[in-house]
Amino acid sequence: MTRPRVLLVEDDPISRSFLTAALAAVPAEVDAADCLAAAVALASTQDYALWMIDARLPDGSGSELLARLREQCPDTPALAHTAAHEAAILDALLAAGFGDVLVKPMPAATVQSAVRRMLGLGGDASRVSAVADMPLPLWDYEAAARALNGNRAHVDTLRSLFALELPKSLQAIAEAGARGDGERMRAELHRMHASCGFVGALRLGSTVQALHREPASPALRDAFELAARETLASL
Structure with missing residues (x-):
């Protein structure tokens, strides 16, 4: 076929x-x-x-x-x-x-x-909401594996790619924040949120989502930067 x-x-x-x-x-x-x-x-x-x-x-x-x-x-x-x-x-x-x-x-x-x-091959699709109210653990490896039908090799590959991309994303967000470019900052946070979900970066993903809603909040920026440092240190 x-x-x-x-x-x-x-x-x-x-x-x-x-x-x-x-x-x-x-x-x-x-x-x-x-x-x-x-x-x-x-x-x-x-x-x-x-x-x-x-x-x-x-x-x-x-x-x-x-x-x-x-x-x-x-x-x-x-x-x-x-x-x-x-x-x-x-x-x-x-x-x-x-x-x-x-x-x-x-x-x-x-x-x-x-x-x-x-494609007419059967199966039902339903909207799923973005991850919300995430718990505090830094990582949820099991959740990431379940999202990939239990394929841990794919999780490891994605996490390696995440480790390479995360510093670039953090720099882009910091530069946008320094310029006061809220639109660009939200765009970068938008992308990062999806990436965090796919690799199981729970704590960082939670702060990304909060900062996306209120990018001018100093407290949320501090929480985001702390979670980013902790996530990077654990990779």
């Missing part, structure tokens, strides 16, 4: 790695792009059974990309994914034409169920 081919559009390397592994287990062939322009280029040379698109991209929005892809392939199903959990944002993505919206971080089983349903 020929595997369906999926175009995955995700700029965060940790999220992209997680979603690629989840899609491969559907099973599906996956072509990954990290921006709107790269996705358009791939779609111009390849037909896809499904588009899976991040809501926020470095060079545009997921809704903008969907509109451009629809100009050539009006009937291809599309699935959005986002680290946002506000109902207004999710509803706007559905209104833009996405068949469903998944909220990161989510288990691999949720991704696979949604993809199978949209």
